[in-house]
Amino acid sequence: MELKPEIVEKIKLLDEKYQAMGQNLSSYLDGLLYANYLTYWDYIHLDTLLSLQNPKTNIPDEEIFIMYHQITELYFKLCLHEFYQIREKENLDLIFFTTRVGRINRYFEALITSFNIMVDGMDPAQFLKFRMSLLPASGFQSGQYRMIEICSTTLKNIVAKDVRANFSDEVSDEIIDQMYEHLYWKDGATELATGKKTLTLVQFEEKYSDTFKDLAKKFKHKNLLSIYKSLPEADQKNQDLKMALRQLDVNVNINWPLSHYKSAVRYLHKDPVDIAATGGTNWQKYLPPRFQRRIFFPELWSKEEVEEWGKSWVTDVTGIR
Numbered sequence: 001m002e003l004k005p006e007i008v009e010k011i012k013l014l015d016e017k018y019q020a021m022g023q024n025l026s027s028y029l030d031g032l033l034y035a036n037y038l039t040y041w042d043y044i045h046l047d048t049l050l051s052l053q054n055p056k057t058n059i060p061d062e063e064i065f066i067m068y069h070q071i072t073e074l075y076f077k078l079c080l081h082e083f084y085q086i087r088e089k090e091n092l093d094l095i096f097f098t099t100r101v102g103r104i105n106r107y108f109e110a111l112i113t114s115f116n117i118m119v120d121g122m123d124p125a126q127f128l129k130f131r132m133s134l135l136p137a138s139g140f141q142s143g144q145y146r147m148i149e150i151c152s153t154t155l156k157n158i159v160a161k162d163v164r165a166n167f168s169d170e171v172s173d174e175i176i177d178q179m180y181e182h183l184y185w186k187d188g189a190t191e192l193a194t195g196k197k198t199l200t201l202v203q204f205e206e207k208y209s210d211t212f213k214d215l216a217k218k219f220k221h222k223n224l225l226s227i228y229k230s231l232p233e234a235d236q237k238n239q240d241l242k243m244a245l246r247q248l249d250v251n252v253n254i255n256w257p258l259s260h261y262k263s264a265v266r267y268l269h270k271d272p273v274d275i276a277a278t279g280g281t282n283w284q285k286y287l288p289p290r291f292q293r294r295i296f297f298p299e300l301w302s303k304e305e306v307e308e309w310g311k312s313w314v315t316d317v318t319g320i321r
Contacts, residue, residue: 061122062130075107076144083151087222094235101244108251115259136199143208150216153225153296160184171220184292245297254310
């Protein structure tokens with residue numbers, strides 16, 4: 001049977017491609033001839049994916065807890081994929097930048113709107129039983145979430161609020177090492193009774209500290225805030241970009257932690273004493289957005305908005321002032 005002209009043309013193009021790489025097209029065609037057809041379940045490794053839920057107890061709702069956290073980490077990986085695209089893009093333009101920030105917002109919005117799976121989708125009595133088998137593991141130990149913070153802004157903006165003023169805007173590697181010791185989230189993983197580091201924090205730092213510091217150094221001039229400031233003045237004034245960055249601030253620093261706060265209030269609040277979070281993390285101090293007032297893009301917010309950061313959201317959603 002005579003080959004169609006478009007098939008012949010594609011074979012010629014393939015031959016040129018492989019010759020340029022010193023490869024033999026015939027060998028690759030042999031591989032294609034004998035290869036099996038790709039299936040959906042093989043392509044996404046479905047059997048492996050569905051085998052990754054391994055509860056520590058026989059309590060049914062623990063499996064919900066595991067799967068939702070796995071979904072969360074996949075969305076975080078999608079976000080980091082976008083951060084690296086932005087960092088590595090040559091001649092980055094306004095459209096590319098705005099589009100990628102928009103993608104990150106959609107990933108977070110999908111997580112935020114789905115968090116009722118955690119807030120309302122587990123039986124509280126079951127949760128309070130199986131949670132004890134998870135010690136000292138905690139969602140606090142999500143390394144990818146910390147990476148998202150580091151990739152979003154200068155490290156100073158995620159230093160604990162009460163010592164933030166002690167650092168200048170300098171971003172040398174030495175200063176980054178110093179600021180790392182004062183990142184806001186470390187205060188949220190101290191023992192409630194003694195103020196010492198929890199085992200949760202000790203484990204977390206042993207695994208990720210070098211990774212976080214290296215990432216902060218790689219992104220010190222390539223985080224979203226630094227890139228935004230490097231854009232032409234006209235691009236910095238673009239309303240679509242400014243709104244996308246402001247929305248990212250709200251999604252990551254208010255709506256997402258507030259979703260966790262709602263869950264913690266539901267499962268861990270018990271008058272007159274609050275139940276300690278898994279791993280002993282201080283969720284009352286760590287989760288409410290208004291306490292740390294961490295803001296990735298402070299230049300895009302008014303003084304009044306900064307002063308009221310997260311307050312109305314917490315009041316409206318939880319009723320707690």
